[in-house]
Amino acid sequence: MRRFRHIFRALLTICVLAASSFGAAIVPGFNTTSDGRNDDGTYTTGGCNNDSPGGFCDGTLVPIGFLINFLGITTGSLYINTNGNVTLDSPLAAFTPFGLLDTAREIIAPFFADIDTRNPNSGVVTFGNGSFDGRTAFGVNWPGVGYFDQEISNPNSFQLLLVDRTNTGAGNFDIVFNYDQVLFETGDASDGVGGLGGSSARVGFSDGTGAPGGSLELDGSGVPGELIDGGPKALVSHSLNSDVPGRYIFNARNGEILTGPGSQAVPEPGTRIISIAGVLVILLRRRGYLNGERAIAPLKPLLPRD
Numbered sequence: 001m002r003r004f005r006h007i008f009r010a011l012l013t014i015c016v017l018a019a020s021s022f023g024a025a026i027v028p029g030f031n032t033t034s035d036g037r038n039d040d041g042t043y044t045t046g047g048c049n050n051d052s053p054g055g056f057c058d059g060t061l062v063p064i065g066f067l068i069n070f071l072g073i074t075t076g077s078l079y080i081n082t083n084g085n086v087t088l089d090s091p092l093a094a095f096t097p098f099g100l101l102d103t104a105r106e107i108i109a110p111f112f113a114d115i116d117t118r119n120p121n122s123g124v125v126t127f128g129n130g131s132f133d134g135r136t137a138f139g140v141n142w143p144g145v146g147y148f149d150q151e152i153s154n155p156n157s158f159q160l161l162l163v164d165r166t167n168t169g170a171g172n173f174d175i176v177f178n179y180d181q182v183l184f185e186t187g188d189a190s191d192g193v194g195g196l197g198g199s200s201a202r203v204g205f206s207d208g209t210g211a212p213g214g215s216l217e218l219d220g221s222g223v224p225g226e227l228i229d230g231g232p233k234a235l236v237s238h239s240l241n242s243d244v245p246g247r248y249i250f251n252a253r254n255g256e257i258l259t260g261p262g263s264q265a266v267p268e269p270g271t272r273i274i275s276i277a278g279v280l281v282i283l284l285r286r287r288g289y290l291n292g293e294r295a296i297a298p299l300k301p302l303l304p305r306d
Contacts, residue, residue, distance in 0.1 A: 024246075025178040025180060025236075025246030026143075026158070026178045027161065029139070030126065030127060030137075030138070030139025030140065030161070031127070031128055032126075034047065035082070035124050035125040035126070036048045037050075037117045037118045037120075038057065038117060039095070039117075039148060040094075041055060042056065042082070043057075043059065044057040044059055044060045048082070053148070059090070061078065061079060062078060062080055063077045064076050065138050065164075066136060066138075066164045067166075067170075069171025069173075069255050070207065070252060071257065072207065073207060079092070082115050083112060083113060084109060084110060084158070085108065085109035085111075085112045088108075089105060095114040095190065096114065096187075096189070096190040097112040097201055097202040100112075100202050100216070101204075101206070101217055102215075103208060106206065110142075110178075111156065111177075111179075113185060113186060113201035114187025115146070115147055116146050116147055116149065116151070117145055119150040119152045121146075121152045123143035124143075125141065127140040132161050132174075133163070138161070138162045140159065142156065142159070143157050144156075147188075148188050149187070149188045151195060154195050155181070155183060156183060158181075158182065160176070161178065165253075168253060171252075173252050174249055175252060176247065176248070176249050177203065179246040179247075180236065180246060182227060182236055185197075185225075185228050186224075196224065197224045200224045201227060202217060202221045202222055203221050203235070204218055205250075205257070218235075219233055
């Protein structure tokens with residue numbers, strides 16, 4: 001009986017540790033350069049500092065540090081836009097997110113929404129080079145950012161990584177979206193109220209051609225309540241091609257984006273905990289606790305206190 005209690009406590013401990021791993025997808029670093037505070041800006045040398053609503057800056061191309069072949073577009077630089085995206089063709093000041101499946105823009109958008117970093121309590125966009133899984137990478141962070149109009153009560157934290165995979169071929173790379181917290185989905189000027197509803201965020205990418213295979217949007221994009229924490233398709237508790245909740249990996253190979261077999265089957269947040277519990281159940285059976293060989297005292301029902 002005592003041994004069973006030890007195993008049961010181990011089960012609870014492991015489940016708690018697994019649950020605490022949720023919301024830990026963002027990789028540290030990639031913050032050697034910080035942008036200024038603005039509403040709809042694009043990073044410009046020295047930082048985009050514009051305190052007016054809808055304030056933008058001219059935009060400066062930022063070097064990635066290696067060449068990528070993004071759906072047939074070969075480049076080594078991009079524009080970093082405050083509103084949760086990077087573009088390859090030109091700066092983007094649009095704050096109400098448009099659909100990515102038929103856009104004429106060359107865009108990679110981990111969370112395209114009306115982000116506003118002018119509030120002093122908001123984080124600012126940072127970027128830089130680093131590594132991911134031992135490979136050279138370029139990253140952009142949106143850490144604890146707010147939404148229009150200078151709202152910060154329910155911030156978002158997410159990250160974009162571009163990972164060099166030239167070990168598999170020239171220009172090959174991985175796109176990685178990481179999410180630790182998604183509490184708003186829209187801004188006040190996009191028909192949102194308190195960061196919710198209205199024209200909500202879009203997540204995905206496009207080569208700007210509208211051709212088949214040239215764009216992708218995650219299921220739930222543009223649908224209020226779907227992608228925020230607690231939503232049915234919450235970004236922080238699902239994943240794609242990864243066992244880390246909140247991490248979505250897209251493999252760009254030879255000018256195409258490969259999502260991999262079964263990539264549309266997004267695991268539920270309890271998958272890892274259930275798997276661990278299953279292993280311990282097998283252990284209990286082998287020890288004879290669940291096959292009738294050893295007696296286990298019945299658990300007492302939980303009753304409310306007087």
